[in-house]
Amino acid sequence: MATWRLSLVRSHNRGFSIIEVITAVAILGIGIWAIVALFPKGQNIIRRSGLRQLATQLAHEAISDYLAEPAKLPYAIVPFDPNQVPNRPVLLEPAYILDVRRTYNFVWGEPLDDGRPQGDPNKRVGLVQVGPNQWRAILRFAPVMDANGDNQVDANDIRVYREVRYQRVNTPPSPLDPDFLFHFDPTQNQTVYIKPTNGTRPGGFKVLRVTYTLSNPIGPVQQVTRELYRVPESANNFSLNAAASNVLGVVEEYPIAPTNFTSSGVLSFPNSMPAPSGVTADRLGYLRADYLIDDPVNGGGHWIVETGTTFAAQGGSVFQTTLGGLQNVQVVNLMPPPEWGNSVNPDLTNSNFQNGLIFFPNLPSGTRLRVAYRVEGDWFVQVIKPPEDFQLAPNNDLNAPTPQGFPFERLRWFSTTQSSFQFSPLLAGLNVTVRYRNNMGVQFEEVRSISANGQVNLSQPPNRIDGVFGSSLLIRISGQSMWTQSPPRTKADFVELMTIVPPVQLSQP
Structure with a gap:
């Protein structure tokens, strides 16, 4: 009996076999390896999450800053690739963010002064007096870049102009008449007469925006259009793109040279209302600036x-x-x-x-x-804004030539049929507001996104289009280890926020 008990005790105290030990160690090692492997992945997820939160915070702050003073937003902000044809716009599709990083941004028509006199309670944008005969404006966006390729940033890299409304007269202006006059005779329905000048405009040409009613209806568009013309300074007339029943207004973008300019975006002027001499205040519109920002070529980012x-x-x-x-x-x-x-x-x-x-x-x-x-x-912040208003393309043709030196003008064109609008595909993803009336005369206002092929469809067939306006502001932010690959190519590699901006009352007729 004692022998049996001893044997029983020994059987309960027997050790593990070598195979069991190896198997247990292997299982334990695999488990530990799996747990250890999770730490860097988890840390990476936490890091990326933190960076996305930071980028989102920056985007919200940027949108809040810009919308705090919507009257100071530019007419448009458009990206283009400096390595291509000069001023060639870039597709807004962000799938290939490396292409986005290689672009400049063109700030188009940033308002410096709204043309209202100092002290007017309705004045929203104006110059600031900092000393005797010294008034300043500060550009809202990043430092101005070298636009003319002379390897220096100066006043030649920014276009500053005052909108001046022309006065209509009953006969064609002569060389002896005051400047900024126009004449239109409905019997010559494609000719507008102006005063010829000499040596008063840099480059020898005038930049005119003409608002007129079309003689021949084109689709459902309200028969009022506003087009840009580049007219030789010495010319006493120019031809419209289409026959007009009436010319409602002519506005010149008259060049204004600042007395001082710095690359950080500070401009100085000798008075509060820089404008051509001899023009009454009631004919002055906005003082605006066109310029380039960002520098992806020299230094990157x-x-x-x-x-x-x-x-x-x-x-x-x-x-x-x-x-x-x-x-x-x-x-x-x-x-x-x-x-x-x-x-x-x-x-x-x-x-x-x-x-x-x-x-x-x-x-x-x-x-x-x-x-x-x-x-x-690789951090960067990019701001995109569609044109403030859109106009029917000349002869309803998006491929019509633009005035020399103004290729971006095409971005504000659209063509139309009875059922849809066609915009430039370069504006895909941005929003527009369309005001129109249906067959019953009921007025509608709809915010629509421009599709990948540039189309916009309305909920009802329009009988008349009263206006088409840009209505979005896009902020795109990316950088550093938000990227999962190099170069970044997916939407996980950036934060993109878009906000709806109510259409503004246009300053031009």
Whole structure:
């Protein structure tokens, strides 16, 4: 009996076999490897999530900043590829974001002054006086780029012009008459007469926007159109693209030269209403600027622009940017005159650009600044805005030639049939507002997205189109390890926000 008990005890204390040990270790190793492998993936997911949140925050801040003062938004903001034909627009499809990164942005018609006199309660945009005979404007977007290829940024890289309304007269203007007059005779329904001039316009030509009613109806479009014409300065007349029953107005984009200009976007003028001499205030429209932003070719990356206030630090104050790794920092003072528009130089020694901390010696805390910078790596912010208003293409043909030197004019054209509109496919994804009436005379206003092939269809067949307006603002942000591959090619590699912008009341007739 004792022998049996001993044997029973021994059987319960027997060890594992070598095979069992190896199997257990292998299973344990696989489990540990799987758990360890999850950590970098989880960290990557957390990092990407944080970057997307940061990009989304930047996008929302940008939209809020631009919509805070919609009256200061440009007529349009359009991307184009500088490596192609000059001023060739770029498709807005973001699937190939590397192509987006290679584009400049053309800011078209940013308002600097709305033409209303100082003190008018309805004035929304105007120059700021900073000293005797010195009035300034600050461009809203990133520093201006070299547009004419002379390897320097100066006033020749920006087009500033005042909209001047022409006065209608009963007979063709003569060389002895005042400037800015026009004559239209319905019996010569494609000819508009103007005063010939000599040496008063740079380049020897006038840029005119003509609003007229069409003699021959084209589809359901309201028979009023507004077209751009580039007319030799010495000409006493020019021909319209189509026969007109009446010319409602002629507006010239008269060139205005600033007295001073900096690449950070500050322009100076000698008075509050720079305009050609001899024109009464009631005939003055907006003062606008056309210019290029971003520099994907020289140095890579797009500029990021932030506004904010500094906080106190020993010996001065500090501005904290959203992103770190700053390069090519440019700072403009936004405090009241006389500081408004002055450049502010940071202390390069005591600033921590890697962490986005910019130190300004002797600058009081609470100073409001505009800071433009590039970021090391691949961060960029891109803003896209469709044209403010759209017009029927000349003879309803989207392929009609544009005036020389103004290729972007085609982006505001559309053609129409009884059932749909055709826009440039380069505007795919953007929104337009269409005001129209149906067969019963009921008025509708619809916001529609332009399809990939450039089409827009309405909910009802239009009997008359009263107007077509751009109505969106797109912000696209990407960079650094948001990208899952190189080059980035998927929508997971960027944040894109679009907001609907109500159509504005156009300043031109």
